[in-house]
Amino acid sequence: MKIFSASQIRACDAYTIHASGTSSADLMERAANACVKWINEHLPQDSVFIVLCGTGNNGGDGLAITRLLHQQGYGAKAFLLQMNSELSADCQLNLDRLKAIDSSLLQTLQPDTYITDIAPHIVILDAILGTGLNRAPEGWVANFISHINDTPNKKIAIDIPSGMPADVIPEDGAQVLEVNDTLSFQFQKRSFLHPETGSLAGNIRILDIGLHETFIESTHSSYQITDTALIKEIYKPRKPFTHKGTYGTAYIAGGSYGMMGAVTLAAKAAYRAGAGKVTALIPECGYNILQTIVPEAMCMVKGEKHINRISDWKGMQSIAVGPGLGTKPETIRAFGDLLDVCKQPLLLDADALNILAEQPELLNKLPTHSILTPHPKEFNKLFGETGNSMQRLELARTQAMKYNIHIVLKDRFTAVISPEGECRYNMTGNAGMATGGSGDVLTGVIAGLLAQGYEPYEAATLGVYVHGLAGDYAAVESSQEAMLAGDIISHLGNAFTHIKTTATQELF
Incomplete structure (x- = not known):
């Protein structure tokens, strides 16, 4: 199994969208369905979820997951961290879709706002920051991640834990959300395989979201997993x-x-x-x-x-x-x-x-x-x-x-x-x-x-x-x-x- 960098994964997404005649929103829906399928198979049906969402595509994943969990009968609510004034296009689309079902499934958190008194049985899904991260979280977002780390709840990261770069080890003191499981789309990330960050990512679950095999086979990577193949x-x-x-x-x-x-x-x-x-x-x-x-x-x-x-x-x-x-x-x-x-x-x-x-x-x-x-x-x-x-x-x-x-x-x-x-x-x-x-x-x-x-x-x-x-x-x-x-x-x-x-x- 090849290990791609964050930029290569984005290129793979783009190639899949172009070659398959699909849309980025459809690919996001595919990823959300893969996450919910894993949840169905590994967590009790009476599980209750808080989904923490950023304003980028990782947040869009979280909003789509919230909608799908609700439709399958789970208790789920999304909290959108208002980190930017504008959302990515697919994040905005999934925000609108969630609101159209039930606006009470969403709460927007303004800067310097935190969630308190989270019941210990609630599962926290992390979709704040994804592989597009290019610098360590700062200010309110860093403090928010630290606050969630202090909770005893089970935590599951969507694609990658918030604050964790895919291709490098963050500087000492950088805030990374520590999770029990990471539902990684299609590929391992190099940061999962090193002790400084791998210990924070929990159990790595690779979810196949159908990225295009032609790109995967034809794109070189100097890094790979020794698998049974x-x-x-x-x-x-x-x-x-x-x-x-x-x-x-x-x-x-x-x-x-x-x-x-x-x-x-x-x-x-x-x-x-x-x-x-x-x-x-x-x-x-x-x-x-x-x-x-x-x-x-x-x-x-x-x-x-x-x-x-x-x-x-x-x-x-x-x-x-x-x-x-x-x-x-x-x-x-x-x-x-x-x-x-x-x-x-x-x-x-x-x-x-x-x-x-x-x-x-x-x-x-x-x-x-x-x-x-x-x-x-x-x-x-x-x-x-x-x-x-x-x-x-x-x-x-x-x-x-x-x-x-x-x-x-x-x-x-x-x-x-x-x-x-x-x-x-x-x-x-x-x-x-x-x-x-x-x-x-x-x-x-x-x-x-x-x-x-x-x-x-x-x-x-x-x-x-x-x-x-x-x-x-x-x-x-x-x-x-x-x-x-x-x-x-x-x-x-x-x-x-x-x-x-x-x-x-x-x-x-």
Whole structure:
């Protein structure tokens, strides 16, 4: 699913109106009907609504919804905030339509007027400000949003919460209406996918309002959602006449004294992700540990407590470095030596990233199409801090293009970024995966996919999706609170089974 900017969405609306021979008012009616349909399916029939409307097209949506709710027997009343002296054409049209049914269904609020004593059972629908927002709310409108935020009522945003830009993170202190659900028309918005604003938008419900497929298919966006349709394109089912050599060898260099758990998790995950063989390069202190926990893996030893040489990787289909590696001087030298001679894409995580941060000149030696998998703090150490998570993602796109690498920027909705600056947001996973070792499992999954011949961008995309999906299965069984990284590995089979059998169905 593509993610369009606010301007692209407006262009899509205009194209749909022109190509379909419909009117903007008809498209607004279609959107209002989609909202009321969702309300019918998810809220009790005796629900009572207050609909807060602005003077633009988002307000027009709210006025149309008020009329449709009333016609279906709900208790509903619209409050029009008189933010401007003139209404948009479609907002005025729906105001007239509502008045024609019953003028008591509407109350106009003059500046510095507020709604008080809202009964707690009333549902508040937010249609004050839409995607046309170009600056933070000010004065009365900002205070009004703050006042509504202080109420305990259930709140539902129409298309986007008021005060939330679609394409950027607002400045600190900007007023955004915090809602339980957002009924977004046709597309995700980027602001829903970042923690500063996504936490305010509640549950995102994408409503199909029939925007024209020709525009959607032909219009490029550098941002998209990793959905099941994309995963179906990427996934390669195993074939019957194959053997372990068909599925390649994943080479994983990591581990140090006291940190052997990381590389064992990665090795086990690589196998569970389908690698034919896994070879682990570890220090001598971890030999018995790894051979006991992952008996399937082949084991090579370099160094006593820390790896002092990274070798014997030639002929391996994937090379991962970092889990539990440590940053001892001899290990740093070994990693630098690897970068001097290796031209094959590398998968780098954890301490491999910390070494790059300490010696940024090594970034210029990264093989083309290598994959870096930083969490936000690791990314900040590598490339510098930014003002918010969306700026961090844009910096990641810049760095991916600069160094011709892939970056897996971990977050609630992990972003997989290509050397061309293309960005795929992942929607699987949950807060239970915020636990030690989860990142090591992801390294193993991606390494296992690379070993099987997946191209780096596809391996990273599928790996992040499968990793999150396995975490979702683990949360069902163990709860988010009790989940361990090993539980994610245990459910990789469920994730692959789901992909294989239901790839054509939308799960999320």
